[in-house]
Amino acid sequence: MSDSELEPSRLGTKAHWDSVYEQEVANFEDTGDEGEIWFGEDSVEKMVDWALENISPASDLSILEVGSGNGTLLFALAEAGYNVSCLAGIDYSADAVKLAQMIASTRGGEKITFSQCDFLADLPAPPLAKTESVGSWDLLLDKGTYDAIALGEKDAEGRSPATPYPERAARLLKDGGFFLITSCNFTEEELKAAFATPLTGLKYHSRVKHPSISFGGKSGSVYATIAFQKSV
Structure with a gap:
C-alpha cells in the first residue's frame, strides 16, 4: 500500500523507539544482549551480499545507514571488509546511538561513526568528508526506517511524514551513488x-530475492529489498 494508506502507529513515534532502546541499553549493560535484529539476520546477510556484489570494499566508500539502531548491519559490513572509518550510522534515538557505540567497543568497531540525527531535518556528513554532506555519500542503507517513518502521524493535509524521504535520500547521494532499502x-x-x-533522479538498479510464501492462492515475499542508483 502507499504511505498515505498506512494507519498511524506507535511504531512511527520517537517515544516508542526511545523506550525500546532505553530498555535495550539496560539489557546490554546487564547481560550483554545486543538487542533485536530488525527483520532478522537473513536480511542483514542479503544486504551485505548485495553490497559486496556491487560496491567493492577495496575503495574508501562513504556508507550511511539511516536508522542504524544497534548497528548490526554496519558491523556486518565491517566484518565483510569495508573500511570502518568510512561507515556511519544515524538514529534519532539517543539510546540507539549509545547502544551501538557500546556494542562497537566489544566488536572492534570503535571507528564506525554513530550519531544522533533526524534524517529528515539534519544533514549527516561522511566521517572522512572534505566537502559538504549534500551529494557526499556513495551508499545509503535503510532497513525498516522508511517503514517506521511512514507509520507516523499525517499532517493537516493528510500527507505522510515519509513523503519527503525519497528526495532527501537522493539529495545526500553522490551522482552514481546507491540507495539500498x-x-x-x-x-x-x-x-x-x-x-x-x-x-x-533515482533509477531502479536491482532487487534482492527473499523467500516466497503462499497464502489464499497468492504468492509473495514478506520483505522487499530494492536498490536504486542516482543518475550521473
Whole structure:
C-alpha cells in the first residue's frame, strides 16, 4: 500500500523507539544482549551480499545507514571488509546511538561513526568528508526506517511524514551513488513508484530475492529489498 494508506502507529513515534532502546541499553549493560535484529539476520546477510556484489570494499566508500539502531548491519559490513572509518550510522534515538557505540567497543568497531540525527531535518556528513554532506555519500542503507517513518502521524493535509524521504535520500547521494532499502510495508512496485521519480533522479538498479510464501492462492515475499542508483 502507499504511505498515505498506512494507519498511524506507535511504531512511527520517537517515544516508542526511545523506550525500546532505553530498555535495550539496560539489557546490554546487564547481560550483554545486543538487542533485536530488525527483520532478522537473513536480511542483514542479503544486504551485505548485495553490497559486496556491487560496491567493492577495496575503495574508501562513504556508507550511511539511516536508522542504524544497534548497528548490526554496519558491523556486518565491517566484518565483510569495508573500511570502518568510512561507515556511519544515524538514529534519532539517543539510546540507539549509545547502544551501538557500546556494542562497537566489544566488536572492534570503535571507528564506525554513530550519531544522533533526524534524517529528515539534519544533514549527516561522511566521517572522512572534505566537502559538504549534500551529494557526499556513495551508499545509503535503510532497513525498516522508511517503514517506521511512514507509520507516523499525517499532517493537516493528510500527507505522510515519509513523503519527503525519497528526495532527501537522493539529495545526500553522490551522482552514481546507491540507495539500498529493505521494507516490510511496501512492495517492490510501491518502492519504485516512491523513489524512482524525476524529482529524485533515482533509477531502479536491482532487487534482492527473499523467500516466497503462499497464502489464499497468492504468492509473495514478506520483505522487499530494492536498490536504486542516482543518475550521473
